[in-house]
Amino acid sequence: MTIPQTMLAARLVGHGGPEVLELVEVPVPAPAEGEALVRVGATALNNTDLWTREGAYGRPGAPDALSGWRGPIDFPRIQGADVAGTVVEVGAGVDPGWRGRRVLIDPAIYDRDAEDANPVGLLGSERDGGYARYVTTPAARLHDIGGSPLSDVEAACFPTAYGTALGMLERGDVREGEDVVVTGASGGVGLALVQLAAARGARVLAISSAGKLDAVRSAGAVEVVDRADDPWARLAERAPGGVDAVLDVAAGDHVGEGLPLVREGGRWVVAGALAGHRVEFDVRRLYLHNIALIGSSMHTPAHFRALAEIVRGGRVRPVIALTQELAEVHRAQAELATRAHVGKVVLAGG
Incomplete structure (x- = not known):
């Protein structure tokens, strides 16, 4: 040509x-x-x-x-x-x-x-x-x-979006049968996380905004909660035994509120700060439960x-x-x- x-x-x-x-x-x-x-x-x-x-x-x-x-x-x-x-x-x-x-x-x-x-x-x-x-x-x-x-x-x-999502899944060692939370689940990376995590057999619980819950559910999430409706309390009701990993593109208050939901030896993978780049959490929840906090860029x-x-x-x-x-x-x-x-x-x- x-x-x-x-x-x-x-x-x-x-x-x-x-x-x-x-x-x-x-x-x-x-x-x-x-x-x-x-x-x-x-x-x-x-x-x-x-x-x-x-x-x-x-x-x-x-x-x-x-x-x-x-x-x-x-x-x-x-x-x-x-x-x-x-x-x-x-x-x-x-x-x-x-x-x-x-x-x-x-x-x-x-x-x-x-x-x-x-x-x-x-x-x-x-x-x-x-x-x-x-x-x-x-x-x-x-x-x-x-x-x-x-x-x-x-x-x-x-x-x-999907490259970042796959990097988070791999660095967080997300496996078939695990329970994972995806924050910001209706965005580009968030929706990719829902699709890719579900495709590898994980049980996906997602946080999204009102009006987008059905779309996130259609992408593969088994539970979707409204981010404006005390989402971590709602997730604790749906996963009373905790979750294996959190795949987080939001950060902000999510980290402090959600860390107690992560099981022993679980992982919190961060690849974004849509909800704020400054975070506060009880560090005892991290080291007493052997939780890995993982940064993931692309x-x-x-x-x-x-x-x-x-x-x-x-x-x-x-x-x-x-x-x-x-x-x-x-x-x-x-x-x-x-x-x-x-x-x-x-x-x-x-």
Whole structure:
């Protein structure tokens, strides 16, 4: 195929409101050595996109400082971590057989070349991402999904939300037959946790907001409680023997209120702070009951390979709330910010 010289892209020019995300024509990037050029089929949105735009991550010792996910952002920056598409060109040193293959991109930038490497950067944050017609990526981050029954719009929902969810499940060693609580269960990561935990045979109890309880139940939760209705007391009634793990994307007061519900030797896995980044709890509940408190940020290369296998098999289908064209990116981010929806917001066709 003929690759155009320019493309439409949505890029940040600084931290702030919607006005700092501009739609512009920019040159189509050329793949460097070890890289591939992917024509974007779809890009899913994440809360990370909003927080990166707003500079809401803070820095060590300066929690209110404007910052990206891992520190200062080099502007301008094309947003968008989650990309499904087709390889159209490769750089030097990359197998030309990748051309024409349908792929899912692992958006993580890792701290080392190892199966258990930690993510220290992200597509759309530390390098240009998928809010564009084309994106470059290291060829090592490509995963073939040519046989998947999922569309590009569906496949693009997986990298960040489901990758984060799978990382939480693996780091928390969630197993078949266990009882687990999912907080923030109607959001992107929360709903992915419900689906993936249920798929591996766990009994999922979820906390969500009124109006979304049925949708969370449909995703695989056996019990769903309203977060505004004393949720931990309600969960204690439904699981009087306690739970094996809490998969938490909310933090805030949830930690102190929910920790007594965790069984001996249980796990509390945190991957977000939707309800607040400052927490208070009785530390005796932690050490006297041998409870592990685990921080989980995204996924490892090994986790993502397992995720790509899930996509290839189509064993889990994401819930999609809204699909927009790239030119409607501001509307898409505004919808994401309302948190009134259930499921993913996706930009189709780059």
